[in-house]
Amino acid sequence: QVQLQESGPGLVKPSETLSLTCTVSGGSISSYYWSWIRQPPGKGLEWIGYIYYSGSTNYNPSLKSRVTISVDTSKNQFSLKLSSVTAADTAVYYCARDSGTIRGTAAPRGWFDPWGQGTLVTVSS
């Protein structure tokens, strides 16, 4: 059973770069789409971006200028960098896997399963 675990600093200063890593265990990172999703305290879910195991990415247009997602297949990990953070970036950050790809294509099925447990990142000086 695939499990995801987020790791990284819980506190980041304003204007600095938030960096998180998601470690995948119980299965390979290959052949799947991997996403970062965040949830500000008391608010809803916001998709940040995805990376395919091959390295192709796509980001939420609202965050695109500040986001970089990368993958390390040798470590079964993928990572998030969000630059120039402000208090508005304070949130629980989740990593999640798309359930698979559509048969015969490389397109994602379009839903998330499983998710990591999430990690709270606070932006404050």
Next chain:
Amino acid sequence: SYELTQPLSVSVALGQTARITCGGNNIGSKNVHWYQQKPGQAPVLVIYRDSNRPSGIPERFSGSNSGNTATLTISRAQAGDEADYYCQVWDSSTYVFGTGTKVTVL
């Protein structure tokens, strides 16, 4: 960008039926997925591709999708169903979440 609108809250009496809507332009042409999120926990998939239940999800959870509205139905509501629920679609190579609905079981 595509938008999904959900009611802020839905209340249901114990043992009765709750219906949570998810509105979007021609959402019936898309696959809609639903997640349950309890306080302090990560979201859990309860319905995928409009009406399919993952293994381990009770039959009390069902879904439908037509026109401009998708609906998650919780039959015979239990205290343990009290949670936030989010709809989600894949649109233009992005994932889009609904605004979320808090379900209260009375």
